[in-house]
Every structure is written in C-alpha cells, then in structure tokens.
Amino acid sequence: MNKKTLGKDERDSLINNLRKAGRGGAGIAQRRPSRPKQKFSDLPGFKEMKIQRAAADLLKVDNPFFRAHDGRASDTTHIDGKAYLNFASYDYLGLNGHPEVIEAAKAAADHYGISAGASRVVAGERPIHRALEEQLAKLYGVESAVAFVSGHATNVTVIGQLMEQEGLILHDSYIHNSIVTGAKLSGAVRQSFAHNDYEALERILENRAHRHKRVLIVVEGIYSMDGDFPDLPRLLEIKRKYNAWLMVDEAHSLGILGKTGRGLAEHFGIDPREVDIWMGTFSKTLAGCGGYIAGSQDLVEYLKFSVSGFVFSVGLAPPIAAACHRAAQIMIQEPERVQKAQANCLYFKELCQKAGFDTGESQGYAVVPIMVGDSLKATVLSSRLLDRGVNALPIIFPAVPEKSARLRFFITSQHSKQQLEQAVEAVKDAMADLEANPVTIAQLAKR
Numbered sequence: 001m002n003k004k005t006l007g008k009d010e011r012d013s014l015i016n017n018l019r020k021a022g023r024g025g026a027g028i029a030q031r032r033p034s035r036p037k038q039k040f041s042d043l044p045g046f047k048e049m050k051i052q053r054a055a056a057d058l059l060k061v062d063n064p065f066f067r068a069h070d071g072r073a074s075d076t077t078h079i080d081g082k083a084y085l086n087f088a089s090y091d092y093l094g095l096n097g098h099p100e101v102i103e104a105a106k107a108a109a110d111h112y113g114i115s116a117g118a119s120r121v122v123a124g125e126r127p128i129h130r131a132l133e134e135q136l137a138k139l140y141g142v143e144s145a146v147a148f149v150s151g152h153a154t155n156v157t158v159i160g161q162l163m164e165q166e167g168l169i170l171h172d173s174y175i176h177n178s179i180v181t182g183a184k185l186s187g188a189v190r191q192s193f194a195h196n197d198y199e200a201l202e203r204i205l206e207n208r209a210h211r212h213k214r215v216l217i218v219v220e221g222i223y224s225m226d227g228d229f230p231d232l233p234r235l236l237e238i239k240r241k242y243n244a245w246l247m248v249d250e251a252h253s254l255g256i257l258g259k260t261g262r263g264l265a266e267h268f269g270i271d272p273r274e275v276d277i278w279m280g281t282f283s284k285t286l287a288g289c290g291g292y293i294a295g296s297q298d299l300v301e302y303l304k305f306s307v308s309g310f311v312f313s314v315g316l317a318p319p320i321a322a323a324c325h326r327a328a329q330i331m332i333q334e335p336e337r338v339q340k341a342q343a344n345c346l347y348f349k350e351l352c353q354k355a356g357f358d359t360g361e362s363q364g365y366a367v368v369p370i371m372v373g374d375s376l377k378a379t380v381l382s383s384r385l386l387d388r389g390v391n392a393l394p395i396i397f398p399a400v401p402e403k404s405a406r407l408r409f410f411i412t413s414q415h416s417k418q419q420l421e422q423a424v425e426a427v428k429d430a431m432a433d434l435e436a437n438p439v440t441i442a443q444l445a446k447r
Helices: 008-022 046-058 099-112 127-140 151-162 177-186 198-211 232-241 264-268 297-306 318-333 335-354 375-387 417-436 441-446
Strands: 076-079 082-086 144-148 168-172 189-193 215-220 245-249 277-281 291-295 367-371 393-395 406-410
Touching (some): 144 297, 151 177, 151 245, 189 198, 198 232, 215 232
Parallel strands (some): 168 189, 168 215
Antiparallel strands (some): 144 291
8 A cells, every 4th residue: 555645835734724723623623612701790699689789779778787887886886977876796795995905905016016927836926825825724714725816717727627528517507607617628527406406416416426437516605696505514415425526616605604704614514624625706705806716735736736727827916815815804803794794685685575576596695686587677677776876787698597587686794774775665666667667579679
C-alpha cells in the first residue's frame, strides 16, 4: 500500500484548519454552550428579601433592621435624635456603660493599643487574655477556658474541629445557626431532636450512638428566640448513659440563670464539671464581643493548638478582653444585678399574660416573645410600637417558621417596672390599632 506524504503547503493548510476547528470550526468540533452570566440577585432568598422590602414600602413601614442608634443602648436609646424605650439590646446587667468597665478598656488601650496585632499562637498573646480566661474558668468552676474573637466562629470552628465524618451531632431543633454551621463543617452526621424532647433524643441515641466513634449533644442555656431553657439534670443522665459529650451554649444564660448569674449549672445546683463543653459569648452580659469555651485542661489545650478560629485569627482585642474581665468581676460582686434582671423579666412576662398575649415557651428569663403569627403582622406591629416610643424588633421568617413570627423583648436589670408597664400598654394599643385597621397580603396584592 502506497502512503502519500503531505507537502509543506498541504501540511500547513491542515494544521490551520485543525486550529480553526479547535476554536469552534464546523465539521470538526461543536462550539461549547456559553454559561449564563452569574448574578447576585439569583442567590437563594434574594427575591424573598425584595418582596418583603416592597411590601414594607407599600405599607410605608421603615425597615426595622439596621437602625442606627445614636449612642449607647440600654433600657432607653436614641434613634435619629429621638428617645425610645429599648427592648432590643443584650446588655442584661447594664455593664456596657459601667464606669469601671469603660475605665478597664481605656487603660488596656493605653497600655496594649487597640489590636493584639497577631494570632496569639505567634505574637498576639497578652497577660489580659490569660487573666480573662482564668476569670472565666473560676466563674464556671472548671479547669480552664479559652477566648475567641467571635462568638459565632467559636461554635463553628470548635464543633468543626472536635467532630469528624465518623461522629454524630445531635442538637435541639431550636439551636442557634452557628452550631448547625459548625456541625456541617465537621462532616459528621447531624440530626436535630424536637425542642426539649428528651425521649426523642434518647430514641435517636438508642438507634445510632453505637455506630459512631464520637457523639456530641448540643443545647442552649437559654434559647434566644423563646426564653426557655433545657433540663440539665436529665441531659446529664442521657449523656452518661450513651457516653456522649454534652455542650451547652450559654450566650444568653450567663448573668441570667443562677443566684449569682453563673448560668445553667448554678440554676440546677449541678457540678459544672459534669458538662463537657461550656460555650458562651462576651457580647451579652459581659459587655464585649467574642466567644469562649470553658472546660477541662485537656479540652482547652487541644483547642488552642488546633482550632482554625483561634490559631489563624488575631487575638481578642486587649481593650475588649479587659472590659469583659472587669464585667465578669462586677457580676460576681454585685449579684443584685442578676436578681433584678430575673425579677424584671418575670414581671414583664406576667404583664404580657395578663394582657392576653401569647408568650410562647418563655420561662421569664432574659427573653420574652409575644407571638404574632405571621411576618407581615409582626413587622407592622414593630413599626407601630416605634411610633409609640418603644423599640422592639420583629423576628420573622426565615429566622423562625412563618406561623411563629413574633415580637422579641430583651429584659434587663436596667428596666424599671414603669417602663415594662408602659411597653405592655404600647403593645396593647398597637394591636388594637392593627385589629381596627388590618393589613393582609390580599390588600398588598391589590395595591
């Protein structure tokens, strides 16, 4: 068989044709379909957000979120120069404006500067960090503690590090987003159990615990949307039975539960060392920003050298660490603040119930929701409350199920009985106004 050898011109022509085909020439290769342009407006939830904003515009209701407060927000606040009763801030014991807390922050800023300047593993360690962690360990009655720059990141990175694909994470269905996110990061099997339903928790453990290398149960000390808390003695029985770790998020229970504000363990008279992992935040009672883990020396030492949210993050700002350290000391020295916060919240809950309001599952500690039933109504009520001098935020879908939309009230030691009574009267008046002039989706559609 004779083979024909291509000449130079023929060879060059063939190469050019093949190159053209590689760029989409007909007969050799088909053009790849172009990808549609990526738009941020196509992200999940964007359209729903715009619909909510449009509905508020039709109702002439200002956006209740991202309102700028002119100064420190306590039992009262100023927005655009006008004074309001405030029920939307976490300053449970009034320590955010305490002169000794402010002075501690100023002194630390003068001595250390504002930033720690580096990860604590390398050059960001300061004596005030150790003092704060020693104070937290003492407060909890455990061996050690470690401070993080973000409360949300504390849960995400600690759970993400402690658990793995062979693990099982069980959490209350009302748990905070940070714990769910941390569970997803870990790669472990994650399952929720019905809120405070310990029989459901046991059924899951009975069926699944033996299949997993590690098991973690996570609950909150006070649930931030509902104001109730778990049965710690029962949880300890369960965790011992199945050799699981128990983690309690005390973001809203430190300073609120217990005679001196030490939290869930003090409330139930339980040895805090029986809980494997105590987590909390500095942004509520302790008047700062960030998060912490308290527990055994082994736990804390491991976290300090392994958790990405600590190792690869700058250390807590020294002025914040100093402020939180002093706030924790004052909380213990002045237990009357804790007792006043507890009494105020119980009184407010009683007032609400006497007025016929549904306060959901609140036990009368820190948080009292007034259940409304749908997001539109909750948003309108919040706006009409602001018109009456009361700042209380709506909690709407998707933060809670649509039928569970509510107004949420944070009650502090700084509120007076007169302020609490005034707030309830304002809610009654706003609700009566809304009943007389109802707002529905159908009305908005007509507009």
